[in-house]
Amino acid sequence: MGNGKSMLISEMVSAVLDADAPVRVEAFDGSVFGPKAAPLQIRVTSPKAVYQLAANPNEIGLVRSYILGYLDFAGIDYADPYPQMRQMMALKPYLHRPSAIDAARIAAAVVSHGYHKPEVPQSEGPSRLERIKSGLIPHTEKADSETVSFHYDLSNRFYADFIGPTMTYTCAVFDTPDMSLDDAQRNKIDLILDKLDLKPGQRLLDIGCGWGSLVIAAAKRGIRAIGVSLSHEQVEYGQDWIRREGLEDLAELRVMDYRDVPERDFDGITSVGMMEHVGAKNYRHYFDEMFRLLKPCGRLLNHQITIAKDKPGNRPGTDEFLDRYIFPDGDLASPGFIESALHDAGFEVVNQENLRQHYALTLHHWNHNLKEHWEDAVRQVGFERAKVYGLYLAACALNFxxxxxxxxxxxxxxxxxxxxxxxxxxxxxxWWMA
Structure with missing residues (x-):
C-alpha cells in the first residue's frame, strides 16, 4: 500500500496491539510486527485482507480473509486450526483501541487506494437480511427447508469423513476422556433411549432425525420409530440403511416438516440437535406441537445446544459466521428459557443435565477425523468449504x-x-443410572 498516505501493515497492527503481544505478523509489504519466537505466527499475504477488514471490521472480515487465503498462520492444519484459535484468544489482553491519530491514518491509507468491493467466498451464504428480502422469513416452512438443505445436503460422504460411521452429528457422551467417538455416540443414543424407557411395540417420533441412527437403534429394541427431516439426502441415506438392517417393519424416515406429521399418540418423542433450527421465539409453539403429538404419560427427550449467559436484552442467536456459512437462521437460548417454554406448554420436566464437556470432546474427534480424511473431504465439497468446516468445528470446540x-x-x-x-x-x- 504505497503512496504518500500509505501505512505499513506492522504500523496498523501496532495501532491495536501492545508491543509485547505474543504474536508475530509478517506482511506482504515486507513489514514485521513482533518477535521471531512468538508462539503465534500470522501471515498477511495480500492487501485484500486490509480491504476485507475495512469493509467488515468484525469476524466476517477475518473469516473471509482466512478462507480466501489473504490471512494465514504458520504451521496451521486447515482441518484443525484449534491451536491457532487458542493462541488468538490469548491476544485479548493485549488489544487496545487505536488512538484518534492512528485511526485517521489507517482510514486515510485505505481510502487512498480507492473503493475495493470485498470478495465473497463461494461457500458464504446470504446474510439474514438478504434472505428476508428474498422472501425467506426465518423459521417458516419454506425458509427452514432452504436453510436445512444449505447445511445438510452437501454430501453424505463428506459428513461421514468427519462424524464417522455412526452418522451421528450431535454431541456424544463419554464415560472416560479416552473412549472412542463411535462408542461415545452409541453411548449417547443408548442414554436417550434408556431415559425414554420405551418398550417393544411402543411408538417413537424422532424430529430432525438426520441419517437415522437413533431411529435404527430404537427399532433394534423393538420400538416402532418414525423419523422426519427436511434433508432429502439424509432421508435417502437413512432409508437405505433401514433396508440394509432389515428393519422396514419397525422404522421409517420421511422428508417432512414436524408440523405436518399426521400421526398422534406417540409414546415418546426425541428432538436431538433440532431446536437450534427452530428459533427461540418459536419454542413454545414447538413444544405445543410435541405435547399434542404425545399420548398422556408420553415422554419427550430434548437435546440441544444452549447459551451459557442470557442477560436481559441479549437476543438469543448464532453469530454471523455460523449464520452465513453453517447454520442459517440458527438460534440458541439459555437452559432456563427452554425449561420455562417446556413448562408453559404443559410438560413436567423430570430431569435435565449439561453435557458441555462432552461436546468439546466430540468436536475434537470430528476435527481429527476431518484431518484423517482431508483429501476426500476436499474432493467432496471443495477446498474452501472443507476449510470452513475445519474452522467451524475448532471454533465450536473452543466455545464449549x-x-x-x-x-x-x-x-x-x-x-x-x-x-x-x-x-x-x-x-x-x-432408572438409566442403575
Whole structure:
C-alpha cells in the first residue's frame, strides 16, 4: 500500500496491539510486527485482507480473509486450526483501541487506494437480511427447508469423513476422556433411549432425525420409530440403511416438516440437535406441537445446544459466521428459557443435565477425523468449504471449553390428567443410572 498516505501493515497492527503481544505478523509489504519466537505466527499475504477488514471490521472480515487465503498462520492444519484459535484468544489482553491519530491514518491509507468491493467466498451464504428480502422469513416452512438443505445436503460422504460411521452429528457422551467417538455416540443414543424407557411395540417420533441412527437403534429394541427431516439426502441415506438392517417393519424416515406429521399418540418423542433450527421465539409453539403429538404419560427427550449467559436484552442467536456459512437462521437460548417454554406448554420436566464437556470432546474427534480424511473431504465439497468446516468445528470446540455455549438434555413428561399414581408411569429414581 504505497503512496504518500500509505501505512505499513506492522504500523496498523501496532495501532491495536501492545508491543509485547505474543504474536508475530509478517506482511506482504515486507513489514514485521513482533518477535521471531512468538508462539503465534500470522501471515498477511495480500492487501485484500486490509480491504476485507475495512469493509467488515468484525469476524466476517477475518473469516473471509482466512478462507480466501489473504490471512494465514504458520504451521496451521486447515482441518484443525484449534491451536491457532487458542493462541488468538490469548491476544485479548493485549488489544487496545487505536488512538484518534492512528485511526485517521489507517482510514486515510485505505481510502487512498480507492473503493475495493470485498470478495465473497463461494461457500458464504446470504446474510439474514438478504434472505428476508428474498422472501425467506426465518423459521417458516419454506425458509427452514432452504436453510436445512444449505447445511445438510452437501454430501453424505463428506459428513461421514468427519462424524464417522455412526452418522451421528450431535454431541456424544463419554464415560472416560479416552473412549472412542463411535462408542461415545452409541453411548449417547443408548442414554436417550434408556431415559425414554420405551418398550417393544411402543411408538417413537424422532424430529430432525438426520441419517437415522437413533431411529435404527430404537427399532433394534423393538420400538416402532418414525423419523422426519427436511434433508432429502439424509432421508435417502437413512432409508437405505433401514433396508440394509432389515428393519422396514419397525422404522421409517420421511422428508417432512414436524408440523405436518399426521400421526398422534406417540409414546415418546426425541428432538436431538433440532431446536437450534427452530428459533427461540418459536419454542413454545414447538413444544405445543410435541405435547399434542404425545399420548398422556408420553415422554419427550430434548437435546440441544444452549447459551451459557442470557442477560436481559441479549437476543438469543448464532453469530454471523455460523449464520452465513453453517447454520442459517440458527438460534440458541439459555437452559432456563427452554425449561420455562417446556413448562408453559404443559410438560413436567423430570430431569435435565449439561453435557458441555462432552461436546468439546466430540468436536475434537470430528476435527481429527476431518484431518484423517482431508483429501476426500476436499474432493467432496471443495477446498474452501472443507476449510470452513475445519474452522467451524475448532471454533465450536473452543466455545464449549470456554463455557460460551453448553449442551443440555431435558427429559419431560406429558402429565396424566386422569390421576394415575406417579409410580405407574415414572419410576421414583432415575432408572438409566442403575
Amino acid at each position: 471449553e470456554l463455557n460460551g455455549i453448553q449442551l443440555h438434555q431435558f427429559l419431560a413428561v406429558k402429565p396424566d390428567k386422569d390421576g394415575r399414581p406417579l409410580g405407574d408411569w415414572y419410576p421414583l429414581r432415575p
